[in-house]
Amino acid sequence: MHWADSIAKALSHRSEKQVIASGITPSGEFHIGHLREILTSDIIKRACLRLGLDAQFVFFVDDADPLRKVYDFLDDSYEQYIGHQLANIPPPDENGSPDFDRFKEGVSYADHFLGPFIQALEHIGVNIDEIIYNYAAYKSGKVAEASRIACNQSDAIREIIERVSGRELDEQWFPWNPIDSDGSIDGITITGWEDPIVYWTDSQGREGLSDVTKGEGKLPWRVDWPAKWVWRGVTMEPFGKDHGAAGGSYDTGKEISVILGEQPPYPTTYEWISLKGVGAMSSSTGVTIGPLEALELVPPEILRYLITRNKPNRHIDFDTGSALIELADEYQKKLGDLEKGPGNWESLSRRQQVAWEKLKAQLIYSQIDPSQAPHAASERVTFRHLAMLAQIRKEDAGVWESLQRSGLISGQPDDDLLRRLEMMRTWINGPHFPESFRLRIQTSISDQAQSYLDGRDGDYIFSIHKGLSDCVWGAEEINGVICEEARQREIPLRDAFQTMYWIVLNQDFGPKLASILAEMERQEVLNLLQLAIDGLSS
RNA sequence: GGGCGCUUAGCUUAGCUAGGUAGAGCGACGGGCUCUUAACCCGUAGGCCAGGGGUUCGAACCCCCUAGCGCCCGCCA
Numbered sequence: 001m002h003w004a005d006s007i008a009k010a011l012s013h014r015s016e017k018q019v020i021a022s023g024i025t026p027s028g029e030f031h032i033g034h035l036r037e038i039l040t041s042d043i044i045k046r047a048c049l050r051l052g053l054d055a056q057f058v059f060f061v062d063d064a065d066p067l068r069k070v071y072d073f074l075d076d077s078y079e080q081y082i083g084h085q086l087a088n089i090p091p092p093d094e095n096g097s098p099d100f101d102r103f104k105e106g107v108s109y110a111d112h113f114l115g116p117f118i119q120a121l122e123h124i125g126v127n128i129d130e131i132i133y134n135y136a137a138y139k140s141g142k143v144a145e146a147s148r149i150a151c152n153q154s155d156a157i158r159e160i161i162e163r164v165s166g167r168e169l170d171e172q173w174f175p176w177n178p179i180d181s182d183g184s185i186d187g188i189t190i191t192g193w194e195d196p197i198v199y200w201t202d203s204q205g206r207e208g209l210s211d212v213t214k215g216e217g218k219l220p221w222r223v224d225w226p227a228k229w230v231w232r233g234v235t236m237e238p239f240g241k242d243h244g245a246a247g248g249s250y251d252t253g254k255e256i257s258v259i260l261g262e263q264p265p266y267p268t269t270y271e272w273i274s275l276k277g278v279g280a281m282s283s284s285t286g287v288t289i290g291p292l293e294a295l296e297l298v299p300p301e302i303l304r305y306l307i308t309r310n311k312p313n314r315h316i317d318f319d320t321g322s323a324l325i326e327l328a329d330e331y332q333k334k335l336g337d338l339e340k341g342p343g344n345w346e347s348l349s350r351r352q353q354v355a356w357e358k359l360k361a362q363l364i365y366s367q368i369d370p371s372q373a374p375h376a377a378s379e380r381v382t383f384r385h386l387a388m389l390a391q392i393r394k395e396d397a398g399v400w401e402s403l404q405r406s407g408l409i410s411g412q413p414d415d416d417l418l419r420r421l422e423m424m425r426t427w428i429n430g431p432h433f434p435e436s437f438r439l440r441i442q443t444s445i446s447d448q449a450q451s452y453l454d455g456r457d458g459d460y461i462f463s464i465h466k467g468l469s470d471c472v473w474g475a476e477e478i479n480g481v482i483c484e485e486a487r488q489r490e491i492p493l494r495d496a497f498q499t500m501y502w503i504v505l506n507q508d509f510g511p512k513l514a515s516i517l518a519e520m521e522r523q524e525v526l527n528l529l530q531l532a533i534d535g536l537s538s
Numbered sequence: 539g540g541g542c543g544c545u546u547a548g549c550u551u552a553g554c555u556a557g558g559u560a561g562a563g564c565g566a567c568g569g570g571c572u573c574u575u576a577a578c579c580c581g582u583a584g585g586c587c588a589g590g591g592g593u594u595c596g597a598a599c600c601c602c603c604u605a606g607c608g609c610c611c612g613c614c615a
Binding site for chain 2: 006022023024025027031033037062065066068071165166220222224225240242245246247248269270271273326330334349350352354358359384385387479480482483484486487493494496497498501508509511512514515
């Protein structure tokens with residue numbers, strides 16, 4: 001069974017109505033790891049719906065959280081905002097300085113980072129039923145009840161945190177972080193509690209009060225999280241392994257949740273996504289691939305597929321190199337398999353049946369439009385093939401022409417293919433394109449190639465030159481010349497092609513050679529061959 | 539120190555809350571496609587399921603122990 005279906009099944013034992021949540025603090029650039037959080041929720045929601053449950057997906061934006069530090073991408077002037085809530089501070093401009101103009105227009109620091117992310121989510125088919133801005137939720141009193149209970153039960157909550165997490169809270173600890181007169185929630189001492197008012201003294205020695213029902217502050221994270229579960233009725237939430245560690249915030253949260261009046265949601269911890277060979281995603285070390293950047297490389301369904309095919313507890317190495325091409329081609333191949341059907345169902349072993357069901361689920365959950373059944377693309381243009389064509393043909397029209405000629409598409413390319421070519425070009429021109437797929441059509445013969453050619457039959461190259469100078473310029477004809485000449489000389493095809501690969505690409509292998517040559521100008525090819533011949537006779 | 543996860547063919551892995559002959563993809567090898575090695579099709583080889591113990595008629599699958607690797611435990615998913 002697919003992992004999302006197992007979770008949905010477990011949830012169905014609890015209730016018909018499911019509220020699946022995700023929460024992210026918009027403190028900096030979003031990366032593909034955040035995408036896993038959201039997609040995990042989205043896929044579970046779809047699994048619930050498929051099972052006939054009533055399911056909603058709510059996305060909590062933790063914009064009530066304070067700015068923790070001046071990140072690398074921020075100007076030093078952000079120092080003054082440390083401790084201030086993300087919904088309340090200006091967004092950075094391209095230099096990392098506070099952009100007051102945009103702030104005046106109503107764009108906060110949180111909005112700045114959130115905007116592009118939400119946009120990416122739309123492209124990737126994530127259907128969020130409700131976005132909850134935590135800051136606004138506090139302001140409007142949604143968290144009032146939970147906040148009052150927490151403050152009234154501060155001893156019990158303190159006991160849970162100390163016992164479960166094993167860390168000691170200091171004397172001053174209180175389950176409420178008020179905002180001081182400057183807008184900061186750092187360095188404040190609680191001096192009293194009189195439902196619903198918290199009395200405090202800030203770092204400057206100024207005193208004040210904070211009404212917990214009016215959002216004049218927030219609950220500390222370990223209490224804030226279960227409070228969200230309770231007031232919004234969350235029944236399921238996936239979270240990163242940091243929260244899932246023993247004594248972590250889920251462990252304390254599930255007990256605090258009970259004090260606040262509700263059972264904790266069904267948990268799922270998910271593993272990190274790291275960038276192949278570089279390490280875990282981290283905004284601070286600059287090891288990131290943003291969701292938008294990822295979407296520029298691969299079609300959104302491939303990103304969904306990446307998440308659905310891996311169980312949440314499975315670590316993912318996001319490989320932007322050749323593995324990405326393989327992933328995309330694998331996806332397409334599986335769509336084809338699905339369309340072909342499982343064959344005689346009865347004759348399959350139980351294992352094979354399970355595998356089939358899972359394959360089906362993976363593809364269903366990969367669809368951008370949940371109402372669309374997976375179907376094989378009408379054209380079988382693989383990523384591999386497109387990667388080659390995009391490198392040989394600089395103009396899009398040339399690519400379409402080539403695909404038409406080879407019969408892979410009929411007529412004009414559809415939108416899907418247009419998009420894929422655009423992405424392929426972005427990929428090829430960017431830093432992530434795998435070197436092993438890069439084609440370097442030569443304009444001269446390298447020493448290395450020359451030394452290979454010296455041990456070969458020079459007449460063969462000469463006859464190729466002759467044959468290609470007057471044949472019809474098409475892949476089939478070119479291939480015919482190469483093979484025919486080789487056969488006449490009893491040269492194994494393998495050797496013949498290697499010879500040609502060395503001349504054209506300066507390596508001993510490559511994609512279908514004839515199709516490359518057919519894409520080149522005849523004169524270009526002849527020039528190269530002539531150079532090779534010249535090199536031999538010297 | 540506490541905890542989580544992983545360890546199945548060369549590589550990536552499925553199967554583990556239905557315990558009953560180990561599935562797949564890539565790669566390799568062979569063949570076919572009127573003739574490449576990154577296309578396509580067919581086939582072959584390759585696994586004492588990390589190690590040990592236990593439960594069972596029977597364990598990759600359940601329980602215990604050990605080892606290796608990765609990661610999390612100051613609100614960075």
